[in-house]
Amino acid sequence: MNRKNTLLVMLMISTLSFAQFVPIGHLNIFSEDGDRFTLILNGEVINDVPQTNLRVEDLNQPYYNAKIRFEDKTLLDVSKNNLMITDPDGIFMDVTYKIRRDKNNRTKMKMNYFSAIPVVPDFIPPSNVHVIHYGQPIAPPVRGGVSQTTTTTTQVGGTNVGVGVNIGGVNMGISINDGIGNGVVTQTTTTTTTNHSNNIDVHHDEPIRGCGGNSCMTPGNFNAALATIKNQSFEDTRLKTAKQVITANCLNVDQIIQIANTFSFEDNKLDFAKYAYDFCIEPRNYFKLNGIFSFSSNVDELSDYVQSRQ
Incomplete structure (x- = not known):
């Protein structure tokens, strides 16, 4: 029995070591x-x-x-x-x-x-x-509640060792009993209910909050970011900086409007308004950005863009 346990421990160590050093x-x-x-x-x-x-x-x-x-x-x-x-x-x-x-x-x-x-x-x-x-299958679209898996393991005598290792997205499982005729019976029951991604209203199938349901930038962080954007001398640089800021943050509509109003050219306002849509926590209120434009053609283009993303 001691020899068997020693072999099992060595197997576990070698398996875990292999998983740890896969680059x-x-x-x-x-x-x-x-x-x-x-x-x-x-x-x-x-x-x-x-x-x-x-x-x-x-x-x-x-x-x-x-x-x-x-x-x-x-x-x-x-x-x-x-x-x-x-x-x-x-x-x-x-x-x-x-x-x-x-x-x-x-x-x-x-x-x-x-x-x-x-x-x-x-x-x-x-x-x-x-x-x-990479290497894991893409989960199919799901709708509803939360996915839950319950596993019950019953051991009838003997010795059992289980090893589970994830290597580059591939799961390896090892289960060993003592070979005396006593085994392990494992019963797995999976019940799946799912939530809509991005906080979907299950009654109306409409997004409640955008940007993954996260909160917008705090006033202090936003004001610092807005000052950085305004300090850029050239409008192209200001636009790139604004996109860089929101790529790592979520914003509300009013914050997006404040940044958009730092641009003098309507083309840049429109460009930024389109880019910022994915990072807005309240997409239902995106119509408020219509007020930043002087030309109705830009209002129409932004509205068409928003509708195409819904």
């Missing part, structure tokens, strides 16, 4: 102009619902062939072969790529390297980032 990297892709996209890696569709800010975790290859397909069919696909997940020394990183529209051709898109940082264990991404664990 992995993470990939972040965001759209600077707020265009929703689907990512395809090595021919595999990663996100079934188009996103503007996507994070793919647990990538175990140094290079991937990537393709970006946009929800807006007027925008051309972007393909990038040998997209790097490692640094030049082959060390896996947490890399970020940026998608933007070509200045000379608004239907042509570009995806450029943006940054890379060392992989941080247990990193928690911002709430507005859609996270996919």
Whole structure:
């Protein structure tokens, strides 16, 4: 019996050690102009619902062939072969790529390297980032309450050792009994009810709060961010800074209006208003932004854009 227990412990240690030292990297892709996209890696569709800010975790290859397909069919696909997940020394990183529209051709898109940082264990991404664990199946759309799994294990005599390990999104389970004829009977019952994502009203099927149901920026943080935006000398830089601020934060309608009013050109106001929609906690009140425009054509364009996203 002691020899058997020793073998089991060694098996557990070796399995856990293998899981601990499997190198992995993470990939972040965001759209600077707020265009929703689907990512395809090595021919595999990663996100079934188009996103503007996507994070793919647990990538175990140094290079991937990537393709970006946009929800807006007027925008051309972007393909990038040998997209790097490692640094030049082959060390896996947490890399970020940026998608933007070509200045000379608004239907042509570009995806450029943006940054890379060392992989941080247990990193928690911002709430507005859609996270996919590579290698795990995409969960089908669900509606309703909360998913719950109940497992009951009954052991009839003997010795039983169980090991569960997750390696790069793959679950490994090991169950061993003493082989004397006594075994372990495991019964698993799964009852699934689900909530709408983004706080959906189950009675009316309408979004209650946008931006993942999170709260908007506090007045102090917002005022500091607004001052930073206003301090930019050029309007293009001001627009980029504003987008950078809200990419990592949620805003209410009044905060979005204040930022939009820092722009002199209506085209920039419209650009920002479209981009900010995904980060607004109260999308039902987005009609209030109509007041920032002098031209009715811009009001109509924003209204059409909002309706297309609902």
